[in-house]
Amino acid sequence: MNTTNENTIPVLGAGTFRLKGDDAYQSVITALELGYRHIDTAQIYGNEQDVGRAIRDSGIKASELFVTTKIWTEFLSKNKLNASLEQSLEKLQLDKLDLTLVHWPLPDEVPVQSYVEALAEAKQAGLTRLMGVSNFTIAQTKAAIDAVGVKEISTNQVELHPLLQNRKLTVFLKQQGIQTTAYMPLAYGKVLAEPQILQVAAEHQITAAQVALAWSLQQGFVVIPSSTKRANLAENLAALTVKLTAENMYLLAELDRNDRQANPDFAPDWD
Template identity: 55%
Template sequence: MRIPQFGLGTFRLKDQAVIDSVKTALDVGYRAIDTAQIYGNEAAIGQAIAESGVPRQDIFLTTKIWVDNFAPDKFIPSLKNSLQNLHTDAVDLTLIHWPAPQLGVSIPEVMQLLLEAKQQGLTQHIGISNFNIALTQQAIDSIGVEHITTNQIELSPYLQNRTLVNFLREQNIDVTSYMTLAYGKVLNDPILIEIAAQHQATSAQVALAWALQNGYAVIPSSTKRENLISNLKAQDLKLSAEQIQIIAQLERNGREVSPEPYAPEWDQ
């Protein structure tokens, strides 16, 4: 993969909560942090990184451009503002947060702006988030697949998105899974609990290990030190082929995030 397989998500975390989460995560070994303009926490994350003592060059930092900033006169300035908030000259990865087809956003235009940001040195890598197959193809046709590092999509044992995942693999676009724990819903799944018991692990570790062994990057979030450490240990958990197959049967199209009017028509 061109991006780290394990990182820290910061959705819904703000102010001191996100500062503490980021500093603790960096302290226990995380080296990738995912944020977004709409999260309203970039400045706090910038502060946390500065206070952590971990060199900026050792951290893979991702942000996402919000739909309000897709206009040509707003796109680059908004990213520069994000960089200022994050206390950095460039991020490692910048994503288009939502394709917003119902808002009439031109995918070719916004992808060209994203490519321009990369060419200006504001971001090392670029990619997309929440794009379905048709819109991903538009993005590929616009700037070339070689520039599209990842598609960050909702993925969990309850939402396995196989059609889209297979397409992304064919295109050699890395898959980043968010909501891998489905807002915590998978933690009480009896199948995952049973598999966890066989490994002296937690159901969260099993869900994350399932995603990792499928080749996805994961970005779980937590504010608790013990959970941050526990999640990280999912990298050491090796599920059997049979266990992976059992988890594959948990698919229920259990989508947690599909905001109007930003979400595309999802692939089945």
């Protein structure tokens, strides 16, 4: 689970979206007990303090972990970003983030360059080891690359699961050498009721969640599922050992129907 070099993101992490207070704390501390070493949070989740408490109480050294947070839209200006990231570090009880992302792109009238450069300055100031983006379209990712160079964009974290496969974007990211991170890899549990996924799960004698996660992992995506249940956290981690057949992957490829779960009114015009 540990990184193989300084620029590698561990391929399976514990997400914390929608988890607050003790739920967030218990989820993270349980994940760490089970062997997770990649934890994903965000300023807007309101749980960085709980995540930080869990990391502290786990007794695991920060150097053995990979912790990601995301800068919320109101803090993306150059005069706010560093201070907000310093607050995140204080809440997380860390000296430096492993990865910091622009959580959502700003409206088109605000140049991508302005806030991606602000994040690059935070990286240069030593607040984060790696940087990247989230919920960026191809055009917005190109603008980010033009602003700071492709090597500075470690990942684009986007909603991705068998029901929303985002093929144009993932092909583009792969061509650029940018890692795709899949959030909501189980589509709020919707994938768990899909007959084709249940068919593959029965064939391999595994869970539907493990099928969906293995589908992402075998394509080279990072996945960050979340759960408050120890059994589910353990099952998700075990997806690392699942090997789907080419026929399984083909069957799941046919499930794509652009079924997007995260589409707020400020979202970009998706590819």
